[in-house]
Amino acid sequence: xxxxxxxxxxxxxxxxxxxxxxxxxxxxxxxxxxxxxxxxxxxxxxxxxxxxxxxxxxxxxxxxxxxxxxxxxxxxxxxxxxxxxxxxxxxxxxxxxxxxxxxxxxxxxxxxxxxxxxxxxxxxxxxxxxxxxxxxxxxxxxxxxxxxxxxxxxxxxxxxxxxxxxxxxxxxxxxxxxxxxxxxxxxxxxxxxxxxxxxxxxxxxxxxxxxxxxxxxxxxxxxxxxxxxxxxxxxxxxxxxxxx
Ligand SMILES: Nc1nc2c(ncn2[C@@H]2O[C@H](COP(=O)(O)OP(=O)(O)OP(=O)(O)O)[C@@H](O)[C@H]2O)c(=O)[nH]1
Ligand SMILES: [Mg+2]
Numbered sequence: 001x002x003x004x005x006x007x008x009x010x011x012x013x014x015x016x017x018x019x020x021x022x023x024x025x026x027x028x029x030x031x032x033x034x035x036x037x038x039x040x041x042x043x044x045x046x047x048x049x050x051x052x053x054x055x056x057x058x059x060x061x062x063x064x065x066x067x068x069x070x071x072x073x074x075x076x077x078x079x080x081x082x083x084x085x086x087x088x089x090x091x092x093x094x095x096x097x098x099x100x101x102x103x104x105x106x107x108x109x110x111x112x113x114x115x116x117x118x119x120x121x122x123x124x125x126x127x128x129x130x131x132x133x134x135x136x137x138x139x140x141x142x143x144x145x146x147x148x149x150x151x152x153x154x155x156x157x158x159x160x161x162x163x164x165x166x167x168x169x170x171x172x173x174x175x176x177x178x179x180x181x182x183x184x185x186x187x188x189x190x191x192x193x194x195x196x197x198x199x200x201x202x203x204x205x206x207x208x209x210x211x212x213x214x215x216x217x218x219x220x221x222x223x224x225x226x227x228x229x230x231x232x233x234x235x236x237x238x239x240x241x242x243x244x
Contacts, residue, residue: 004152007135008035008103011147012042015101017092019085021108023166024050024073025244027064030166032152035103045092047072049085051109054078055243076112086117089144099137099145106130106151107167107238114138114146123148127239128170164234171234181208181230184237188244192233195242208233 012018018039022030027050039046048071050064064071072088074081089100102110106129114123122138125131129151136148151168163169164180165187174180182204185192189207193200198210205226212224215232219225236242 004150007149008038008152011101011103011135011149012038012044014099015044015147016094016098017089018044018046018101018103019049019089019110019113020046021049021051021102021104021110021113023105023108024053024056024061026166027061027068029162030105030108030168032103032105035152039103045070047085047088047092049074049104049113051076051113052240053080055240057244060244074113074116076109076116079116082113082116085113093144097143097145099147101147101149103149104151105163105166105168107170108151110151111148114140114148117146128172129168130170165237167238171231171238174234177230177234178208178226181233184233188242191242191244192237195236196233 020035036046048068050061050071050073052075053073054075054077061073070088072081072085074085102114104110111123111125111132115121115125117140118138123136132148132150138146138148140146160169160174160176161180161183164171164174165184171177185204185207189200193207196211196214198207198214201207208226208229209224211233212226212229215229217225217228
């Protein structure tokens with residue numbers, strides 16, 4: 001596959017409007033500074049699309065309305081907010097036929113948003129990051145064409161735990177699932193404790209142990225299997241089972 005950034009540069013060049021798709025559960029983390037800068041440099045409009053809003057309480061998102069302009073709240077799978085998104089795109093689009101580039105980290109829901117806008121499955125989606133390869137052009141209407149792209153990782157970033165949290169790296173491909181799960185627990189202790197029904201403690205490792213016991217993931221001699229529990233937690237998180 002061509003280098004991510006070769007694709008991104010081309011999509012930015014060709015598009016009239018760009019969407020940056022981020023995960024509403026972790027807006028700041030799933031924003032990609034390099035994408036934002038490139039779009040700005042090209043002098044094009046960037047619309048922030050906060051996707052997976054079904055996994056977040058609405059009042060937790062209000063501050064982003066002021067901070068990120070323009071921004072639209074969407075749930076691609078629940079088909080919420082797609083009318084707003086379409087109208088926001090039209091506001092910034094030229095009168096003629098135009099192209100909208102859809103950018104963001106892997107697995108944020110770029111292809112799902114395109115399908116929600118189209119009203120039926122036109123862009124293949126998957127719970128596994130890195131599903132979309134190369135650029136795909138999808139016709140939404142006579143005038144509007146969307147460019148689906150593979151997710152982008154910044155060059156400089158090597159933070160596996162972060163990539164696990166934002167589901168940019170699928171749980172099966174992680175080198176250190178325990179470390180990533182503990183980082184996740186550190187950031188979202190209460191939703192995770194509630195989901196698995198374990199008591200609160202300030203130590204992520206203790207929480208991971210308690211979850212392993214609760215899930216009956218034990219090694220010989222009854223020792224909690226932290227690796228197995230970590231993989232389950234990351235999978236549940238990445239699949240959107242644990243709400244924030
Ligand atoms: N809960 C929830 N899940 C979503 C939403 N949108 C997408 N997903 C899920 O997120 C996963 C990734 O969706 P895709 O649309 O394939 O993501 P993508 O950004 O195109 O991913 P790549 O092509 O791998 O970069 C799938 O399992 C989707 O079902 C949403 O609004 N809510
Ligand atoms: Mg995709």
